[in-house]
Amino acid sequence: xxxxxxxxxxxxxxxxxxxxxxxxxxxxxxxxxxxxxxxxxxxxxxxxxxxxxxxxxxxxxxxxxxxxxxxxxxxxxxxxxxxxxxxxxxxxxxxxxxxxxxxxxxxxxxxxxxxxxxxxxxxxxxxxxxxxxxxxxxxxxxxxxxxxxxxxxxxxxxxxxxxxxxxxxxxxxxxxxxxxxxxxxxxxxxxxxxxxxxxxxxxxxxxxxxxxxxxxxxxxxxxxxxxxxxxxxxxxxxxxxxxxxxxxxxxxxxxxxxxxxxxxxxxxxxxxxxxxxxxxxxxxxxxxxxxxxxxxxxxxxxxxxxxxxxxxxxxxxxxxxxxxxxxxxxxxxxxxxxxxxxxxxxxxxxxxxxxxxxxxxxxxxxxxxxxxxxxxxxxxxxxxxxxxxxxxxxxxxxxxxxxxxxxxxxxxxxxxxxxxxxxxxxxxxxxxxx
Amino acid sequence: xxxxxxxxxxxxxxxxxxxxxxxxxxxxxxxxxxxxxxxxxxxxxxxxxxxxxxxxxxxxxxxxxxxxxxxxxxxxxxxxxxxxxxxxxxxxxxxxxxxxxxxxxxxxxxxxxxxxxxxxxxxxxxxxxxxxxxxxxxxxxxxxxxxxxxxxxxxxxxxxxxxxxxxxxxxxxxxxxxxxxxxxxxxxxxxxxxxxxxxxxxxxxxxxxxxxxxxxxxxxxxxxxxxxxxxxxx
Numbered sequence: 001x002x003x004x005x006x007x008x009x010x011x012x013x014x015x016x017x018x019x020x021x022x023x024x025x026x027x028x029x030x031x032x033x034x035x036x037x038x039x040x041x042x043x044x045x046x047x048x049x050x051x052x053x054x055x056x057x058x059x060x061x062x063x064x065x066x067x068x069x070x071x072x073x074x075x076x077x078x079x080x081x082x083x084x085x086x087x088x089x090x091x092x093x094x095x096x097x098x099x100x101x102x103x104x105x106x107x108x109x110x111x112x113x114x115x116x117x118x119x120x121x122x123x124x125x126x127x128x129x130x131x132x133x134x135x136x137x138x139x140x141x142x143x144x145x146x147x148x149x150x151x152x153x154x155x156x157x158x159x160x161x162x163x164x165x166x167x168x169x170x171x172x173x174x175x176x177x178x179x180x181x182x183x184x185x186x187x188x189x190x191x192x193x194x195x196x197x198x199x200x201x202x203x204x205x206x207x208x209x210x211x212x213x214x215x216x217x218x219x220x221x222x223x224x225x226x227x228x229x230x231x232x233x234x235x236x237x238x239x240x241x242x243x244x245x246x247x248x249x250x251x252x253x254x255x256x257x258x259x260x261x262x263x264x265x266x267x268x269x270x271x272x273x274x275x276x277x278x279x280x281x282x283x284x285x286x287x288x289x290x291x292x293x294x295x296x297x298x299x300x301x302x303x304x305x306x307x308x309x310x311x312x313x314x315x316x317x318x319x320x321x322x323x324x325x326x327x328x329x330x331x332x333x334x335x336x337x338x339x340x341x342x343x344x345x346x347x348x349x350x351x352x353x354x355x356x357x358x359x360x361x362x363x364x365x366x367x368x369x370x371x372x373x374x375x376x377x378x379x380x381x382x383x384x385x386x387x388x389x390x391x392x393x394x395x396x397x398x399x400x401x402x403x404x405x406x407x408x409x410x411x412x413x414x415x416x417x418x419x420x421x422x423x424x425x426x427x428x429x430x431x432x433x434x
Numbered sequence: 435x436x437x438x439x440x441x442x443x444x445x446x447x448x449x450x451x452x453x454x455x456x457x458x459x460x461x462x463x464x465x466x467x468x469x470x471x472x473x474x475x476x477x478x479x480x481x482x483x484x485x486x487x488x489x490x491x492x493x494x495x496x497x498x499x500x501x502x503x504x505x506x507x508x509x510x511x512x513x514x515x516x517x518x519x520x521x522x523x524x525x526x527x528x529x530x531x532x533x534x535x536x537x538x539x540x541x542x543x544x545x546x547x548x549x550x551x552x553x554x555x556x557x558x559x560x561x562x563x564x565x566x567x568x569x570x571x572x573x574x575x576x577x578x579x580x581x582x583x584x585x586x587x588x589x590x591x592x593x594x595x596x597x598x599x600x601x602x603x604x605x606x607x608x609x610x611x612x613x614x615x616x617x618x619x620x621x622x623x624x625x626x627x628x629x630x631x632x633x634x635x636x637x638x639x640x641x642x643x644x645x646x647x648x649x650x651x652x653x654x655x656x657x658x659x660x661x662x663x664x665x666x667x668x
Contacts, residue, residue, distance in 0.1 A: 016549070020542075028533055330527075331532075333529075339516075339547040431525070
């Protein structure tokens with residue numbers, strides 16, 4: 001017996017049946033053109049809404065996250081345990097020092113996922129222009145390390161004549177724009193920084209303003225910058241005493257944030273104090289910026305829009321399919337009486353709902369992508385806080401496919417009840433229906 | 435040997451709180467290759483009897499055998515398969531699928547009920563359409579056809595699976611005299627060529643004048659049976 005021939009015959013039969021079911025389903029859809037067009041338009045508009053809203057919202061989210069992580073927060077930060085809970089006070093006694101820095105540096109250098117890292121010392125100080133005095137939050141950095149970790153930071157510094165990789169040299173200070181305006185500081189102005197070190201003694205140094213930095217959202221968005229060696233001088237930390245308040249980390253691939261975070265966390269947990277408690281803490285940008293809450297709200301809104309879409313599809317398709325079954329009871333009776341199995345009658349209506357969902361989602365997705373493309377050409381400019389944003393919305397293909405899949409699945413699910421009803425109709429009753 | 439055998443068949447409908455006896459103790463034997471008709475006034479039980487023979491409905495009591503299969507015990511799926519394999523239907527209102535062409539309507543049972551290969555399908559459909567005189571209309575949709583043309587397509591659809599029985603409920607009710615006569619003639623020719631048993635439920639004297647056996651029903655009972663042996667070869 002030639003099994004391959006039998007198998008081929010069965011497969012061909014199945015394909016023919018499915019092709020015929022699809023043909024009948026599509027023709028039935030186009031039989032009621034106006035109703036199909038209205039329903040398909042409604043679903044397509046829902047898909048457009050999801051694609052366009054998702055594209056703009058995600059673009060805004062990614063843009064702001066990009067600014068935050070590339071300008072000052074970096075992707076991940078490591079601190080001495082307890083530092084984050086008292087970050088508002090900028091404590092000088094919760095520092096990573098000596099052996100700890102070396103071990104962490106080795107850990108980071110060995111990790112292929114890490115592009116760059118920067119040692120920082122954050123502290124509060126008084127700043128004087130010899131006429132007025134006010135407070136300033138300062139981040140002391142090695143510019144070459146910082147510019148690799150936060151590549152957009154030098155771009156935020158205006159009027160600077162320094163190279164981006166050496167944006168703050170020894171003897172120089174970058175002041176935030178608000179403070180520069182308040183103290184009437186310009187590039188070239190001399191200022192005095194006066195700060196307490198961790199023992200409580202006071203020291204002061206004179207620095208020259210070499211740039212004015214634009215403010216951005218977040219806790220470090222209004223910090224001034226100086227060279228780490230100048231900070232050591234000011235705070236009387238011996239050069240031999242390698243000491244920082246944080247280590248900021250830039251990843252090769254931002255999408256692997258959680259993976260690298262977990263990887264580093266498990267490594268850092270191996271460092272214990274004498275009492276056996278963890279010595280360091282590790283945080284992603286999400287734990288360091290209030291924008292993370294806005295991101296959660298944006299994600300929630302996208303979910304809400306998707307839920308609205310689900311309801312639009314559910315109600316529209318259910319309505320169309322119920323009408324369709326009701327109008328075609330006699331036809332169902334005919335096909336049932338000539339021997340069409342209940343399963344195939346079920347398939348006929350499911351495929352009809354599926355086709356309506358598929359066509360609507362394809363049209364909606366294409367129009368949504370076209371609208372996003374148009375937006376990306378004309379650019380959407382607006383101000384968020386003090387940040388100027390030029391959005392060029394885009395959406396990932398996977399997101400469009402996911403939205404289309406939701407529509408198709410809901411279309412099939414909402415066709416299920418009418419389709420089951422059709423398949424369970426008694427032919428004799430259906431044939432009597434006028 | 436009987437192709438259709440009904441033993442003590444009763445059918446009672448529950449209409450609200452009232453029980454209506456549509457068929458009362460029907461006993462029948464119909465042999466293969468016959469051209470027969472149930473006649474009688476409205477409400478006599480003709481359509482109910484046709485529905486029971488067509489496995490579209492179940493009797494309240496009694497047994498129905500078709501081709502030696504006790505069909506009153508078949509489930510929904512088995513009934514559907516049995517109908518697809520053994521019975522063809524012709525309806526008063528033609529009941530063609532409006533979204534399919536003439537060719538596709540006739541082809542439908544060969545795809546959806548049987549899995550006949552494409553070349554065989556095409557051959558069978560075209561042969562039948564030629565026999566019923568509808569070959570030149572094969573690409574038209576039902577709404578482009580006259581009543582007589584639709585019924586001839588329905589005859590072709592009923593016969594395309596080579597069923598043992600074709601059941602026709604008032605097949606000429608919506609046709610004019612000339613067209614009705616042509617449709618009956620077509621069915622008669624098909625019966626002679628293919629040996630298919632045709633069973634009608636009708637009032638139409640044109641149909642009655644063509645059949646070999648006439649069963650008269652009144653109030654759910656067969657009250658008369660007339661055999662016209664002279665009509666076999668027509």
